[in-house]
Amino acid sequence: METEVTFGLHRLCLLLMLTASTLPYYSQGSWVWLGITSLGVPEKMGCSNLPLTNRQKDLCKRKPYLLPSIKEGARLAIHECKSQFKHERWNCTTGAHPEVFGYELTSGTKETAFIYAVTAAGLVHSVTRSCSAGNMTECSCDTSLQGGGSPSEGWHWGGCSDDIQYGIWFSRKFIDHAMKNMTLKGQDALLTMNQHNSEVGRQAVGKMMSTDCRCHGVSGSCAVKTCWKTMSSFEKVGSFLKDRYENSIQVLDRSKKKVRRKEKEQRKFPDQKVGISGTRGRECNRTSSGPDGCNLLCCGRGYNTHVVRHVERCECKFVWCCYVRCRRCESMTDVHTCK
Known part of the structure; x- marks a missing residue:
């Protein structure tokens, strides 16, 4: 049940x-x-x-x-x-x-x-x-399943x-x-x-x-299958x-x-005594309306935006013989973190 x-x-x-x-x-x-x-x-x-x-x-x-x-x-x-x-x-x-x-x-x-x-x-x-x-x-x-199956349908329990x-x-x-x-x-x-x-x-x-099966037969014909639970x-x-x-x-x-809701100014978001770290500093998605969105994840406190510079190798080519030559590419990304 x-x-x-x-x-x-x-x-x-x-x-x-x-x-x-x-x-x-x-x-x-x-x-x-x-x-x-x-x-x-x-x-x-x-x-x-x-x-x-x-x-x-x-x-x-x-x-x-x-x-x-x-x-x-x-x-x-x-x-x-x-x-x-x-x-x-x-x-x-x-x-x-x-x-x-x-x-x-x-x-x-x-x-x-x-x-x-x-x-x-x-x-x-x-x-x-x-x-x-x-x-x-x-x-x-x-x-417990072995010996059963459906020979008429071409499979049996095993494995x-x-x-x-x-x-x-x-x-x-x-x-x-x-x-x-x-x-x-x-x-x-x-x-x-x-x-x-x-x-x-x-x-x-x-x-x-789920049930997994393996085929048996000439040239992979899968005339008979052995199945097992995994x-x-x-x-x-x-x-x-x-x-x-x-x-x-x-x-x-x-x-x-009754449990009364504290006023906004009285609320403590992080509480280290009970292991609640809060969401301050957590990265959020500015465009998402789901739980990872800045509005929900930051509990309405707002968020900070800063630019992160990424440097990576790109447009790599193999040069005969024998090394790889790449360009150095830079990109800028906005990162949002909860206040």
């Missing part, structure tokens, strides 16, 4: 008013593992020295061969998040280890929903890829289908189970929302799987989740307390 990404209000979730002072302790169990990307070779450090919760360390000790996949899953997620939001006000800001996403993972916003979904999906993708590559003994290819079920199982075990017994009073709703969005990310990897590129998974983000459903807030 297809599910949808949900998100809560800023610092609000269902019936609860969550305070900033309690949130970091709660969220640490589910996201601190992303700091593994800053390590050189995590498998050489030993599980006890890695940025993991106690539950994750125990799992690591039982399955140390999965450490490269855990690191690759975190890298995939962070890279794809930055790629999907590169033209938006929030451009997937990541701080220093271990606060990879910082405040955004505790705020209960649409962005929080995307982060939980894409990180869970990244772990599924990397572990499944490692299984198919034969890097682990307890998983390999998915053989090495990606064993996505093992990847999904490990992602749940590593991320969701690590959060159990770690919540503080009054935070069950946010936990439920985060677990829901993590599951959306896992299902997205499965939903985006995961789509993680870029496609990220695009699918970004679409879900754009059409996400807001969790209803039943609290009586």
Whole structure:
């Protein structure tokens, strides 16, 4: 059954008013593992020295061969998040280890929903890829399809289908189970929302799987085809989740307390304490009406324009024998940055 990404209000979730002072302790169990990307070779450090919760360390000790996949899953997620939001006000800001996403993972916003979904999906993708590559003994290819197909239509299942079920199982075990017994009073709703969005990310990897086939026959006649299931590129998974983000459903807030909008002169755009860097200095597109446009990206503060001089080699020709002769070309470009 297809599910949808949900998100809560800023610092609000269902019936609860969550305070900033309690949130970091709660969220640490589910996201601190992303700091593994800053390590050189995590498998050489030993599980006890890695940025993991106690539950994750125990799992690591039982399955140390999965450490490269855990690191690759975190890298995939962070890279794809930055790629999907590169033209938006929030451009997937990541701080220093271990606060990879910082405040955004505790705020209960649409962005929080995307982060939980894409990180869970990244772990599924990397572990499944490692299984198919034969890097682990307890998983390999998915053989459940083999032997089936449609001989009358000239094709059958074979090859090495990606064993996505093992990847999904490990992602749940590593991320969701690590959060159990770690919540503080009054935070069950946010936990439920985060677990829901993590599951959306896992299902997205499965939903985006495709069928690849190879032809067999005399002189490439393709009389018979062998087909198998394979995961789509993680870029496609990220695009699918970004679409879900754009059409996400807001969790209803039943609290009586209202959040008042600050007057313009009282607003603080950057807030380094919570990891919000603002958009000052970000390059924008003056002619765009989308999220990368100067009006939206700069939050109505205006933008500066300066001219950038580019120098490059051009009109290159090969001269016999044996070197390349080029001209030196210059061009001027207007660059717009937010005030």
